[in-house]
Amino acid sequence: MSSLSAIQFGIDEKAARVVQKHPRLAAMLPAEVDELVTGFLSAKALAAAVSDLQVESVDLTDELDASLRAGEVPDAAELVDRYATAKRKADELRAVRAELAALPVRFVSDIVRMINEEVRVMPDVLAEELDELLDRAAEVVAQLDGIDSAEAAVDAEKAAEWRQLKTHAAELAELRSAQIALARLEDPLNLTPGSAGLALLLFGGIERVVPDLARRLTSQVRNAITGDAITTLPFPLFDLGSPLHLLAVLRNRNLLQPHVARPEEIAERLAAVHGASEPAAVQPDRTRSAQLGGEHEAMRDMSRRARNATIATPKVLQPWD
Structure with missing residues (x-):
């Protein structure tokens, strides 16, 4: 039996909302819907975990201010590599977060499509x-x-x-x-x-x-x-x-x-x-x-x-x- 209670269907997804409200109807759904619900919950958990990740933030202005005032010139190659690495990781994290945020939505769309097919019978x-x-x-x-x-x-x-x-x-x-x-x-x-x-x-x-x-x-x-x-x-x-x-x-x-x-x-x-x-x-x-x-x-x-x-x-x- 599919547990749809964790999903918040949209106002236009009327058939899904009806099936969600009636356990007798939810029990008629095929096993694949259970798999999609599990996928939805897993995707939400993964997206939340990635959202909590932090990357090193490099502020060159604040970091170099004191050194340059004291006449200290940091190694240029090391500075560029460190800044570029931090920026790349931040960009990659934002991209991964955007990809993972779309996963639960995709699972819900598949669930709604399958429910719309099943309500006919x-x-x-x-x-x-x-x-x-x-x-x-x-x-x-x-x-x-x-x-x-x-x-x-x-x-x-x-x-x-x-x-x-x-x-x-x-x-x-x-x-x-x-x-x-x-x-x-x-x-x-x-x-x-x-x-x-x-x-x-x-x-x-x-x-x-x-x-x-x-x-x-x-x-x-x-x-x-x-x-x-x-x-x-x-x-x-x-x-x-x-x-x-x-x-x-x-x-x-x-x-x-x-x-x-x-x-x-x-x-x-x-x-x-x-x-x-x-x-x-x-x-x-x-x-x-x-x-x-x-x-x-x-x-x-x-x-x-x-x-x-x-x-x-x-x-x-x-x-x-």
């Missing part, structure tokens, strides 16, 4: 890791059938399983964070927090679960008790580290189709979602959701339970962490 690796993670977490979720909170897990003597679920949820959040950071390198405008574009990036079937996705994400209702604004979604869609998010994803995996998409892969879907959005005063078409069968009905039930839980607790959908 990183979404594919993340997609495989997502499937593997969800498969592992599905075993735990199966053991938590009917359990939607830590309290219920304790009552059912499944506290250990709930802790496992939270561990998987934290890993999912870390993976999704890396995915989103990569995607925003290509399209920062359509993948803002809480946006329809972000929802499509995470799920291949979210617009079937929430047909009026764009409207729901832009219009909010208020909690009857607290007055807090809440988004009327059937599960905590963007709370990626929440156990409830992972439970919903795995219990409705076939419907939601969690995936790792690239921005260009969701462009048509995003246009369709925004094109189908309705004014806030217009009620969404319920006939489309009725066509989705039992799985969609389960998602609607979850939405109703979430709204009921919101009335009882000020903190929306997060009292179970």
